[in-house]
Amino acid sequence: MASMTIAAPVALAGAKSLKATSRRAGSARAVRGAATAKAAAPRRAARGVLQTRAAITMDMPSAGSGEMTYNETGKWRENFDLSSWAAEVREVEKELKAEIGEDDVDHLNKILTWANCFYYGGLAVLFATPMLFGNVFAAVGGVNPIAAFMMSTAICARWTMVGHHVCHGGYNTAQSEGGVVTGRFHRRTFAKGIARRISDWMDWMMPEACVARALRAGPAAARDGRRASVAGGLILHILSCFFLLVAPNDLIFNRRRGRRPPPSLPPQLRAQLGEKADPDLVERNMKPLRSGNLPMIARYGQVVGLALIWKWFYYAPNTMKEMYQRKEREAQKAGEDFVNPFKTGELPSTVATVISGVVKPGGMAALVETAKCFAPYALFQFAALPALGYAVGGAQLATGVLLTSILADVITNVHSFIIIATNHVGDDIYRFETETKPRSDDFYLRAVIGSANFRTGGDLNDFFHGWLNYQIEHHMFPDISMKSYQKAQPKIKAICEKHGVPYVQESVWKRVVQLADVMVGKRSMLVWERGD
Numbered sequence: 001m002a003s004m005t006i007a008a009p010v011a012l013a014g015a016k017s018l019k020a021t022s023r024r025a026g027s028a029r030a031v032r033g034a035a036t037a038k039a040a041a042p043r044r045a046a047r048g049v050l051q052t053r054a055a056i057t058m059d060m061p062s063a064g065s066g067e068m069t070y071n072e073t074g075k076w077r078e079n080f081d082l083s084s085w086a087a088e089v090r091e092v093e094k095e096l097k098a099e100i101g102e103d104d105v106d107h108l109n110k111i112l113t114w115a116n117c118f119y120y121g122g123l124a125v126l127f128a129t130p131m132l133f134g135n136v137f138a139a140v141g142g143v144n145p146i147a148a149f150m151m152s153t154a155i156c157a158r159w160t161m162v163g164h165h166v167c168h169g170g171y172n173t174a175q176s177e178g179g180v181v182t183g184r185f186h187r188r189t190f191a192k193g194i195a196r197r198i199s200d201w202m203d204w205m206m207p208e209a210c211v212a213r214a215l216r217a218g219p220a221a222a223r224d225g226r227r228a229s230v231a232g233g234l235i236l237h238i239l240s241c242f243f244l245l246v247a248p249n250d251l252i253f254n255r256r257r258g259r260r261p262p263p264s265l266p267p268q269l270r271a272q273l274g275e276k277a278d279p280d281l282v283e284r285n286m287k288p289l290r291s292g293n294l295p296m297i298a299r300y301g302q303v304v305g306l307a308l309i310w311k312w313f314y315y316a317p318n319t320m321k322e323m324y325q326r327k328e329r330e331a332q333k334a335g336e337d338f339v340n341p342f343k344t345g346e347l348p349s350t351v352a353t354v355i356s357g358v359v360k361p362g363g364m365a366a367l368v369e370t371a372k373c374f375a376p377y378a379l380f381q382f383a384a385l386p387a388l389g390y391a392v393g394g395a396q397l398a399t400g401v402l403l404t405s406i407l408a409d410v411i412t413n414v415h416s417f418i419i420i421a422t423n424h425v426g427d428d429i430y431r432f433e434t435e436t437k438p439r440s441d442d443f444y445l446r447a448v449i450g451s452a453n454f455r456t457g458g459d460l461n462d463f464f465h466g467w468l469n470y471q472i473e474h475h476m477f478p479d480i481s482m483k484s485y486q487k488a489q490p491k492i493k494a495i496c497e498k499h500g501v502p503y504v505q506e507s508v509w510k511r512v513v514q515l516a517d518v519m520v521g522k523r524s525m526l527v528w529e530r531g532d
Helices: 015-024 029-047 072-077 082-099 102-133 145-167 194-200 207-214 234-246 296-333 351-359 363-424 441-449 459-464 468-476 482-499 508-520
Strands: none
Touching: 082 441, 082 482, 102 145, 102 363, 102 459, 102 482, 145 207, 145 363, 145 459, 194 363, 207 296, 296 351, 296 363, 296 508, 351 363, 363 468, 363 508, 441 468, 459 468, 468 482
């Protein structure tokens, strides 16, 4: 691969024009700049504005070389017309957003119904098995693997399909009218406050932190609603959990059509995909493991261990970090003092960093906030449900319920790890050392070449992939519905094939191999600025 060094930002898009310009340029940087300006002038007149966003320039590999060349993997960039490609992509986006309506909400409700059937079906299996079949699972401590699988499927679905897409605003237009929230699945009100968190979506993560994650680099999370406080009232909370979870949706959600939400945020904010600020940049996050001295077998063992616990160990604390970073930025803009307890630099916040930070000044605050974030879900899954089991069948059933709930959580961790972490990484996926602007042509391009899809099509297939098999389209258009992604995928893939843009789509199992290999340092991602 060609050796190149980052110099300064110019257009990421400039694959076609930058290539042509650099071949004509001499070795001197001044000559190269003059040639670039000369070549760009006619395009400015014809197109109005020269595309200069999120760009890169490279120092020449050696003095006197004067040429910028692409690696074999980057040959597709030589004659790529970004503006034409992006124009077609924007037409698809415009068409999709215009079609979002009640049909999309009905589809979401169908998926939620499937999830609820799995969850309550799992509970039914869990409690009915001892009554119908005796101690059939006594040899494994009363753990019911069938119930655990069903409950896990539901927990994962509520997160990756319901909570995820609602927090991204995928149903905002269909759930509001004239600036007034008219439905349950609007980002402004969904899962906000204790009661709504219990009824809408209860998990290890705090919904407000997930909204902050969805709106990275945007206005303060406070404008999206109040941050739930879970301190105090825990006994009342535990007693109310079960009723609220099993109550019909119409009893849980009061539409309050007259209530007006806070001022609107921009519909799409920068996701920072594959950039330095991307919290899910696996290659960087796993640097200690990739560059360590452990044998490969031990490295792969750590990957397996992380998969078993990653949701509460990594994902939930890191969403808290992003929420507090967001609050800190807004406080600085307002000239106010704000203490962010989640300080880990570029590396992610995890339960390990939270616990180790206790010895530092102010470190206890991160532990307290993390405990408050975890409390509702942990108390329900691992306290309220076993307590119900004890009331129904004594200590033996209570133990079986507790162990089954733990197994369900482990399965959820592994399931979500497989379908989430895999589509951001691989030796055929790009990362970026420069930034880009939201909704620029470069933004859409990075969404494609910085992501991977799995097999797509059909509600059942998409359900078990957590609807994360459309990650390319999701990174391009984060604020559309699940049904819209099914419409978008074949169109975007066809546009990419037409223009020669790499569109990675493989079996999820092949992507798991890519993920593990990058995590342990066996493979590395492509780097845009390197000419890949």
